[in-house]
Amino acid sequence: xxxxxxxxxxxxxxxxxxWEEAETELNAADATLKAFxxxxxxxxxxxxxxxGQAAHQRKRIQPGLGQLRREA
Numbered sequence: 001x002x003x004x005x006x007x008x009x010x011x012x013x014x015x016x017x018x019w020e021e022a023e024t025e026l027n028a029a030d031a032t033l034k035a036f037x038x039x040x041x042x043x044x045x046x047x048x049x050x051x052g053q054a055a056h057q058r059k060r061i062q063p064g065l066g067q068l069r070r071e072a
Contacts, residue, residue, distance in 0.1 A: 004013060006025040006026060006027070006028035006029035006030075006052065007025070007029035007053060007054055007057065008030065009021075009025040010022045010023075010025035010026040010029060010057050010061070011057060012017060014044060014057060014060050014061050019061050019064035019065045019067075020065070020068065021029075021055070021067055022064075023061055023062045023065055025063065026057055029050075029054050030054055032049060033047070033050060033051055033054060033058070065072075
C-alpha cells in the first residue's frame with residue numbers, strides 16, 4: 001500500500017504551519033484510507049500504520065486550526 005499523497009503533503013504543510021492546507025490534504029488522505037475499509041487490506045499492518053500517521057497529523061494540526069477559527 002502506498003502512502004496517500006495527501007498524507008505526505010499534510011505533513012509538509014503542518015511543518016510550515018499552513019494549517020488550512022494541511023487540513024485539506026489530511027482530509028484527502030483520510031478519504032483514501034476510508035476507501036479501503038471493509039477490505040482485507042484495512043486489516044494490514046501498513047494500513048494501520050498509515051491510519052495512525054493520519055491521526056497523529058490530525059492531532060498536530062488541530063490546535064493551529066482552532067486558533068485560526070477563533071481569530072476569524
